[in-house]
Amino acid sequence: MPRGKYAILAKKIRKSFGKLEVLSGVDLRVERGTITALLGPNGAGKTTIVRILSTLLKANSGQASIEGYDVVKDADKVRGMIGLTGQYAAVDEYLTGRENLRMIGQLYHLSREDAAKRAEELLEQFDLVEAADRAAKTYSGGMRRRLDLAASLMARPAIIFLDEPTTGLDPRSRLAMWDIIKDLAKQGSTILLTTQYLEEADLLADRVVVIDGGKVIAEGTADELKARVGKERIELTFATDKDLQKAAELVKAKLIQTDEERRTMSVAHDGGVRGLRKLLETLSDGKVHVEGLSLHKPTLDDVFLKLTGHQATVKTGEGEKE
Amino acid sequence: MKTKLYWAFADAKVLIWRSTMHILKNYDQLLSAAFMPIMFYLLFRYVFGGAIETGGPAYANFLMAGILVQTAAFGSTYTAIEVTTDLQRGIIDRFRSMPMFSTAVLVGHTTADLARNTISSFIVVLVGLATGFRPTASVVDWILVFGVLMLFTYALSWLMAIIGLLAKSIEAVQWLTFVLIFPLTFASSAFAPTDTMPGVLRAFAENQPVNQVIETIRALLIGTPIGNHGWLAVIWSLGILIVSIPLAGYLFRKHSSR
Numbered sequence: 001m002p003r004g005k006y007a008i009l010a011k012k013i014r015k016s017f018g019k020l021e022v023l024s025g026v027d028l029r030v031e032r033g034t035i036t037a038l039l040g041p042n043g044a045g046k047t048t049i050v051r052i053l054s055t056l057l058k059a060n061s062g063q064a065s066i067e068g069y070d071v072v073k074d075a076d077k078v079r080g081m082i083g084l085t086g087q088y089a090a091v092d093e094y095l096t097g098r099e100n101l102r103m104i105g106q107l108y109h110l111s112r113e114d115a116a117k118r119a120e121e122l123l124e125q126f127d128l129v130e131a132a133d134r135a136a137k138t139y140s141g142g143m144r145r146r147l148d149l150a151a152s153l154m155a156r157p158a159i160i161f162l163d164e165p166t167t168g169l170d171p172r173s174r175l176a177m178w179d180i181i182k183d184l185a186k187q188g189s190t191i192l193l194t195t196q197y198l199e200e201a202d203l204l205a206d207r208v209v210v211i212d213g214g215k216v217i218a219e220g221t222a223d224e225l226k227a228r229v230g231k232e233r234i235e236l237t238f239a240t241d242k243d244l245q246k247a248a249e250l251v252k253a254k255l256i257q258t259d260e261e262r263r264t265m266s267v268a269h270d271g272g273v274r275g276l277r278k279l280l281e282t283l284s285d286g287k288v289h290v291e292g293l294s295l296h297k298p299t300l301d302d303v304f305l306k307l308t309g310h311q312a313t314v315k316t317g318e319g320e321k322e
Numbered sequence: 323m324k325t326k327l328y329w330a331f332a333d334a335k336v337l338i339w340r341s342t343m344h345i346l347k348n349y350d351q352l353l354s355a356a357f358m359p360i361m362f363y364l365l366f367r368y369v370f371g372g373a374i375e376t377g378g379p380a381y382a383n384f385l386m387a388g389i390l391v392q393t394a395a396f397g398s399t400y401t402a403i404e405v406t407t408d409l410q411r412g413i414i415d416r417f418r419s420m421p422m423f424s425t426a427v428l429v430g431h432t433t434a435d436l437a438r439n440t441i442s443s444f445i446v447v448l449v450g451l452a453t454g455f456r457p458t459a460s461v462v463d464w465i466l467v468f469g470v471l472m473l474f475t476y477a478l479s480w481l482m483a484i485i486g487l488l489a490k491s492i493e494a495v496q497w498l499t500f501v502l503i504f505p506l507t508f509a510s511s512a513f514a515p516t517d518t519m520p521g522v523l524r525a526f527a528e529n530q531p532v533n534q535v536i537e538t539i540r541a542l543l544i545g546t547p548i549g550n551h552g553w554l555a556v557i558w559s560l561g562i563l564i565v566s567i568p569l570a571g572y573l574f575r576k577h578s579s580r
Contacts, residue, residue, distance in 0.1 A: 054419045079421040090412035092340065094347040106336045107422045109329060135347065151416065 004068075007032040007159055007190040008053060013062035015048055015214075022048045024214040025062070030192055030207075035185050037205035038194040041304070045214040046194035047087060050163045053192070054084045066159060083152030087163045091147050093137040097128050100136055101151055108155035115154070122150040126180065142173025149180065160184060162193040166200060178203060198303060202226070210307060217307050228306055232269040234279065237292035239263070247288045251279065257305055266302075269295070330423040337430030344404065345438050351400065355438055359393035359446045366513055367453060374514050379544055382454040387540035388512025389450075390443055391532060394471055395507050397439040398478035399499040404431045405486025406495050409577070425571050431486075432479035439475045440468070463542040470542075470555055474535045477562035480570055487573040506532040511540075531558035 008030035015023040023045045030036045038046045051057040053064055055075040063070065069077040091100050098119055105115025123132050126146040131139060136147060145165065152160065165181065166174040181204055185191055195201055201208045202222040210218040210225065218225060233256060238244040244263050248255055251267050258265040269275055283290055296302075345352060363385070371381040378384075408414045408427060417424040447455075459467065482499060489495040509526055510516070510533040516524050527533055534554040541548035 051415075056415055056418055076421050079419060082419065084416065084419040086412050086415055088412045090416040092413060093411070094344050095340070099343070103336055103340055104416075104420075107333055107417065107420055109332070109422070 005031050007067055008036075008065075008192060010049070010053065010064040011062055013049065013052060013059045013064060015045075015052065015057070015059050022214050023052075023059070026211070026214070026216055028064075028209065028216070030190060032190050033185075033188050034206040035181070035191040035193065035204050036207045036209060037201035038192065038209050038211055039196070039198065039201045039303075040194075040211040041196060044211045046211060047163055049211075050084070050161050050192070050194060054082055054161050055079055056084075080155075081158050083155070083157035083160045085145075085149045085152045085160070085162050085165060087167065091136045091139075091144055091151065094135055096133050096135055097123060097139070097143075097147050098132040100147060101154060104151045105154045110155065118154055118156075122153060126150045127176070140173075142169050142176065145169060145173070145177065146180070149177075153184075157189070159190045160192070162191060164194050164196070167196065198222075198226075210303065212304065212307075218303075225303055228303070232271045233296045233302055234267045234269045234276070235264055235294045235296060236267065236283075236290055237262070237264045239289060239291045243288045243290075246286060247283055247290075250282055250286045250288065254279075256302065266296075326423075330426065333423040334426040334429040334433075337426045338433045339430075341404065341430040341434030342437060345434055352438075355397055355400070355442050356445055358396060359389060359442055360449050362392060363389045363446055363449060364453075370513070377515055377517070379546065380454070380456075382450065383456060383544045384540070385513065386447070386450050386455050386457070387536050387543055388507075388510070389446055390467075390471060390539055391474070391510075391536045392507045392512055393442050393446055394439050394475040395478055395503045395532065397442055398435055398475055398482045399495075399503060400438070400482075401431045401435045401479040402482040402486035402489065402495045402499050403492060405483050406489050406492055409487070410491075414577075425574050428480075428483045428570055428574060432476060432483060435479045435482075436472060436476050440472060443468070443471060457543045458545045459543050467539050467542045470535060470538055470552075470559075473559045473563075474555065477559040477566065480566040481562060483570045484566055484573060487570060487577060506530060510536055512536050531555075531562070534558055 006029045008028065010026060010028040013023050013026040013028075014021070026045070026049060028036075028038075028049065038049060040046050048057065052059050053066065053071060055071050055078055058072060065071060066078045067081055069081075071078050092103070095103065101119035101122060102112075102115045105118055106112065108115075110118065123129050126149070128143065128146060128150065131143060136144065139147065149162070149165070162181065166177050169177060178200070181191065181193070185204075193200075193204065205222060208219065208222050208225055209216055218228075236247065238247060241260065241263065244258060244260065244265060248258050248265055254268040256266040256268055267279065269279070280290070280293075345355075366385055366389070367382055371385065374381055376384040405428065408431075414424070414427060417427060481502075485498050485502070486495060489498055509519075509523060510530065511527065512532075516527045516533075519527055531554075534551050535558070537546070537551035538548060538555040540546050541551060
């Protein structure tokens with residue numbers, strides 16, 4: 001019984017482990033039938049949010065609901081609507097792919113026949129038919145991840161949580177996983193996925209929620225986020241400190257960051273040739289000698305740098321932020 | 323609409339099947355469960371046995387009860403290993419995120435353990451019969467032997483489930499179970515009569531629960547005096563079950579909602 005347009009709602013979620021505050025008041029809204037990406041570095045609290053929403057963990061305060069059902073009070077109702085694929089593929093090592101799926105189906109209280117039928121569908125869909133009779137411990141990382149995802153889809157959940165679905169996968173398996181996720185969205189599922197990769201969020205998500213240090217620090221479409229960093233980033237290298245300082249002065253408006261040690265600076269760039277030429281003209285008019293130049297697509301680091309002033313890969317505690 | 327209880331049993335049945343498949347598909351574990359007790363039996367029967375004075379029965383007859391209980395005790399430790407492994411691999415998180423009776427995972431492991439231990443016990447008895455074990459037990463006695471043994475194994479498996487839930491790693495499981503099982507099985511009349519042991523140890527050995535089970539089974543197998551051992555064995559086993567099942571259930575649920 002859908003209520004309103006949001007399938008997932010979280011308000012002011014706080015969670016601490018001992019003295020360590022992992023979530024400090026997270027709000028989250030996921031519209032039904034859309035993909036939302038929780039983007040953030042390791043330790044940002046992404047997995048903790050997913051664990052709270054999927055009833056595995058209790059928040060210290062705040063409220064979360066799935067389709068209007070409270071994740072604590074109506075945990076069983078919630079469990080009947082969600083599918084969870086964790087960071088570590090939770091499949092049974094000794095059982096075959098087919099046995100794994102049938103078992104999960106029966107535990108979702110499908111009839112034996114329905115479980116068997118659904119297992120075959122998913123084996124087919126996830127390209128696991130050939131491996132279906134092999135023990136899961138013989139599977140590659142990508143196959144395991146697909147089996148894990150298939151298991152969470154046995155009961156056709158309306159809402160799917162994917163916790164870092166492609167972390168640790170080789171590029172080919174990652175592409176395959178992306179296709180699967182896009183298909184799920186097309187079939188109308190509501191998906192909340194966590195990721196460390198801006199590229200992944202960009203490609204899959206309708207909406208991106210950036211989280212850092214247990215807080216939502218930005219949200220919007222991937223394009224909106226990237227617009228804040230610029231389409232591309234130009235990295236300039238200088239021969240002398242004086243050149244670096246002068247250049248930083250000249251392009252102040254678009255400057256993202258300077259690195260005095262390496263005598264480099266990053267400048268936001270719209271991707272066009274004209275902008276590049278204009279930048280170089282500005283610098284040569286100012287008599288600055290540029291030693292090297294390279295172009296970069298914006299990364300999560302850039303978004304983070306822009307939004308928080310620190311690198312995504314660097315873990316910072318509360319209060320250290322600017 | 324089927325009841326909650328119906329589904330709890332249905333879930334337990336599926337997970338007992340799962341744990342049984344683990345036993346059947348994990349050959350190394352299966353072989354170690356089969357060979358360990360045989361090795362111990364042969365070690366004591368032929369290496370130490372000649373030097374041990376039982377004060378009555380032939381050593382092959384004296385030894386069988388101890389070996390059976392030791393087999394059950396060592397066998398029950400697999401429950402702890404399975405529970406810890408499940409927690410580490412994340413499959414318990416999957417079960418918990420599903421609308422099922424997830425504590426059934428523990429029922430699965432303890433019950434499958436019971437099946438494996440029963441098979442191990444049969445193997446040990448067969449090896450014994452082939453090497454001079456001559457029981458005087460009647461059919462009823464044999465049924466009682468396996469009844470007492472299974473009840474005790476099941477109680478130990480639940481105790482082991484608690485260790486599995488508390489341990490942080492497989493290594494921790496190994497030393498914790500060792501520290502628990504080793505003194506309980508060896509500081510008893512399993513391999514030698516207790517009357518040569520120093521005072522305090524002797525008092526412990528004669529009164530601790532494992533020894534009650536050993537003496538009960540020995541009495542049933544070869545007709546040594548049973549005294550109060552029978553009742554005490556049953557009471558201890560039931561007592562352990564009554565305490566450890568709810569405790570394991572509590573720890574299992576607590577584990578999820580840290």
